[in-house]
Every structure is written in structure tokens, then in C-alpha cells.
Amino acid sequence: MSTKNDIFKLYLRLLRKHGPPQKYWPQWCATKKSLKTREMIAIGAILTQRTSWHNVDLALKNLKRVNLLSLGKISKLKDLDYLSNLIKPAGFPKIKAKRLFTFCAFVTEKHRGLENFMKEDLETSRRELLSLNGIGPETADTILLYALEKPSFVIDEYTRRLLVKKGLSTNLKYRHLKDFFEKSLPPAMGLYRDFHALIIIEGKGEKSSFMKKTRG
């Protein structure tokens, strides 16, 4: 039977092993407080669904090249095929273009921009994000934590793998795990970001050593 304390101990172990993470989400983006960065993170959160960072990066570079790394600009697009072609490297281009547009239109039209949206409380924002087509719990929490700066813990495949490996949970449902982490920790954005980053660093490390071991 795992306890709340096990989660905090896990955090301390990861912190001791890897040191404080220098960069948050995503890897190629340090925590800058600019609106542009937050918008890029939100766009990346949608593009990265079931997709490698490298491919998301290619798509973001395409958007930047045509000066479209902006929620307001994307929300004004008439031609989703154009958007779809730009984000093609990130995979599922048709569906992701639609999802991205839906999100951008919501932020721009309903909230008059990301800065206003940030003023809304966490629970209301989360409900609104989840009501959008194409935004599920992980994408919603990623946007909340990294773009809107709210203490909303993100659960992903790395988190599940680590919990299974450590024997800390057998219930792998999103809501259950999110509650488990949030009840074990104080609601602090910085802590949630660091912890999530450490879980990924740990997960990627495990993977490369696994690949090394099984090769040849």
C-alpha cells in the first residue's frame, strides 16, 4: 500500500539523482515569462499529442517561419489546409489543425487572449479546456501548468511507467493518478513542473539504457 509520503519521497529521490531541472516544458524552451513563449507552449501541447518532440519542433519552426506562432493569428485563419500543411511534420495534420484552430478561437474569441484567460480560476479553466474537441486531460493540464501557470499536475505515459516500476500504483486511470499526486503535494506550480520534468528525465534515461542493453 503506497502512501502520500511515497510520492514526495519519489520526488526527493529524483531530485537528488538528476539535480534541479533547468528547463521545464518543453525541453527546447526555458521558462521565460513572455506571452509569446506561453502561446508557443500551448500550441506545442496540442501538437505533441502522440508525437515525438523532434517532429513537434519541425512543425513549430514552420509556424514561426510564416509568423503564425500566435493564438490570435491562428484563430483568424480561413484556410485550415494551409495550417495543416505547416504542421504536417507533427503528424495527424488534418485533425491537429482543427484542434489547434478550435483552441485558438476559444482563447481569442471567448477570453480575448491568453493573458485574460490566465486570470480565470483553475477549475473553471480546466472545465472549459476539456469541453473543447481535441483537448483531453493531459493536454488540458499541460496548458494549465505550463502556459497558464496554474498548479495542475500532468499525468503522462512516463508517469504511469514510473509508478508501475516503483510499485506505487496499480490503478493507472488519469483522474486517480492526478488526485494521488495532488493530494501528496502542496499545490505549487514550480514543484509540479520540476517533478514532471524529473519524471521525464528519469524516463528518457531508463529508455536509453534499455536500448543500449538490448542492442546487438
Added chain:
DNA sequence: ACCCAGGTGGCCC
């Protein structure tokens, strides 16, 4: 020529 990557929604039972 496989296999995988930080999900989500639609459909079916």
C-alpha cells in the same frame, strides 16, 4: 521493414 513517439474522440457493446 519494422517499431515507436509525453493523446483524443468516435464507435460499439
Added chain:
DNA sequence: GGGCCACATGGG
């Protein structure tokens, strides 16, 4: 409520 499937591209 759960199980299965489509959605697509770049890299190992």
C-alpha cells in the same frame, strides 16, 4: 464504463 480503432509523420 471499458475495449478497440483511426488519426500520419520522422527517426532509429
